[in-house]
Amino acid sequence: MTSFGFHASHEQIDPGTLLRNVQKAESVGFDAAMCSDHIAPWSARQGESGFAWSWLGAAMQATSLSFGVVNAPGQRYHPAIIAQAAATLESMYPGRFWVALGSGEAANEHITGGGWPRKSIRNARLRECVDIIRALHRGEEVSHDGLVTVDRARLWTLPETPPPLIAVAVSTETVAWAAEWADGAATINQPIDDLRAWVDAYRSAGGRGELALQVHLSYAETDAEALAIAHDQWRANVFGPPLAWDIDSVEGFDEAAAYVKPEDMAASVVISADPDEHVRRLEEFASLGFDRIYLHHVGKEQDRFIDVFGERVLPRLRGL
Numbered sequence: 001m002t003s004f005g006f007h008a009s010h011e012q013i014d015p016g017t018l019l020r021n022v023q024k025a026e027s028v029g030f031d032a033a034m035c036s037d038h039i040a041p042w043s044a045r046q047g048e049s050g051f052a053w054s055w056l057g058a059a060m061q062a063t064s065l066s067f068g069v070v071n072a073p074g075q076r077y078h079p080a081i082i083a084q085a086a087a088t089l090e091s092m093y094p095g096r097f098w099v100a101l102g103s104g105e106a107a108n109e110h111i112t113g114g115g116w117p118r119k120s121i122r123n124a125r126l127r128e129c130v131d132i133i134r135a136l137h138r139g140e141e142v143s144h145d146g147l148v149t150v151d152r153a154r155l156w157t158l159p160e161t162p163p164p165l166i167a168v169a170v171s172t173e174t175v176a177w178a179a180e181w182a183d184g185a186a187t188i189n190q191p192i193d194d195l196r197a198w199v200d201a202y203r204s205a206g207g208r209g210e211l212a213l214q215v216h217l218s219y220a221e222t223d224a225e226a227l228a229i230a231h232d233q234w235r236a237n238v239f240g241p242p243l244a245w246d247i248d249s250v251e252g253f254d255e256a257a258a259y260v261k262p263e264d265m266a267a268s269v270v271i272s273a274d275p276d277e278h279v280r281r282l283e284e285f286a287s288l289g290f291d292r293i294y295l296h297h298v299g300k301e302q303d304r305f306i307d308v309f310g311e312r313v314l315p316r317l318r319g320l
Contacts, residue, residue, distance in 0.1 A: 001320065002286040002290060002291060002293055002320045003032055003291070003292050003293070004030060004031055004292075004293050004294075004295060004314060004317055005030055005031055005032035005033050005066075005292060005293070006026075006030040006032070006033045006034075006294065006306075007035070007214055007294040008022055008033060008036070008055075008059070009046075009296060010037070010038060010048060010050045010052055011040075011041035011042055011048060012041065012298075013300060014050065015054075015058075018055065019058055019062060021302045021306065022062075022065070023063055024302075025306050026065050027310075028307065028311070028314070029310050029315070030065070030306075030314065031065070032066045032067070033063070033065045033066070033067050033294075034068040034100075034214070034294045035059075035067070035069050036070055037052035037071050038052075039107075040107055040250055041250060042107070042236040042250070043233070043235075044250050045232060045236075045254075046300075052071075056069060056089060060089065064096075066095070066096040066098070067089075067097055068099065068212070069099055070102065070186070071099055071100065071101055071102070072102050072103060072104030072105070072109065073101060073133070074104070074128070074129045074148055075109040075114060076104070078148070078150075079128075079129035079136075079148060080142070080150060080153040080155075082099070083136040083155060084155055086099050086133070086162075086163050087157060087163070088157060089163070090159035090161070090162065091157055091158065091159040095161070098164040098165075098184075099163060099164075099165060099166065100166040100167070101133075101166065101168065102126065102168035103119065103122035103125070103126045105244060105245050105246075106245060107250070107252075110248045119241075119242070121147065123174070123177065125148060127181065128146050128148055130165060130181050131181075132144055136153060136154070136155045137155070137158065137162035137163075138162075140154070164183035164184055164209065165183050166182060166183060166184040166185060167182035167185045168187070169185060169198075170187055170188065172200075175198055175202045175205075176201040176202060176207075178207070179201075179206050179208075180205070183209045184207075184208070184211060185202050185207055185211055185212070186211070186212035186214065187213060188213070188214045189214070189215045189216060189285065191267075192285075195213070195288050199211060199288055211289060211290045211292075212291065212292040212293070213290040213293045214296055215270060215282065215294065215295055215296065216234060216237070216269045216270070216296050217271070217272075217281075217296065218230035218234075218265075218270070218297065218299060219272065219273065219275075219278065219305050219308060220273055220299075220304070221273055221304075222273050223271070223272060223273045225273070226272060227271050230269045230271050231260070231265055233298050234265065234268070234298040235264075236254060236256070236257040238257075238260055238264060238265065239253075275308060275312040275313050279313055279317065286317070286320045287320075295309065
């Protein structure tokens with residue numbers, strides 16, 4: 001059965017408002033939540049970027065939902081810090097936390113001043129980080145010399161069961177590569193045939209665990225308003241790899257997005273004023289085999305979306 005969660009976008013909404021949003025989402029029937037983890041937004045129009053790990057502690061205390069976060073260890077974050085943060089949240093809220101690990105984007109990682117490695121090196125670095133985090137979660141003392149360096153790290157506060165380490169991947173190549181180490185896999189909405197190939201690539205490579213999908217959508221009272229919201233807030237997010245990985249500033253994304261037209265948005269955002277259309281599209285995504293689908297209304301104002309989806313969308317998706 002597919003569960004439907006709320007995506008909390010730190011790039012767009014200040015942490016206090018986002019906390020109230022996720023509480024409201026739980027009250028209307030969302031099953032779970034997840035959040036982004038950025039140092040900067042994608043666009044100056046989005047205008048926020050709260051620290052995800054501080055917020056997660058508050059959000060998990062304020063709700064009973066399970067939570068996940070998308071994270072890139074190895075550059076901005078040392079893997080031992082992520083291991084400790086994840087272990088602490090899982091210790092406080094057993095069975096309610098997961099972390100999705102990816103190779104990152106330059107827009108977030110460049111702040112260390114260490115340069116931006118090519119994709120193959122970023123994947124190798126991520127693989128080292130996964131092994132380091134798992135060893136720390138087993139209670140081992142870890143020293144490591146490679147693309148990351150660890151000197152005698154040990155975690156003294158551990159949960160009974162380590163939190164799942166999920167692979168976040170867009171391409172079939174990356175998700176197949178991750179199948180060897182991941183406890184599950186997550187991606188963003190893409191054309192149906194591409195998502196079907198993504199699921200097949202992970203499972204064919206022996207991938208275990210649950211599959212999660214983050215769906216970017218825009219809902220408003222009219223299609224024109226929904227399109228205007230999507231174009232204003234999310235046009236800097238329509239670029240696939242390698243642009244999405246390699247542009248290293250808000251200004252760079254906004255400059256590239258200056259050439260994105262409103263009609264270009266439908267390829268990456270589900271845009272409709274009709275709740276029935278959102279139900280249809282979400283049913284289609286669920287039919288591909290996704291266990292958890294997280295809904296991200298790409299507007300900064302979330303109340304109307306939460307109310308309408310709680311009343312007219314989520315009840316029709318129960319039991320898929």
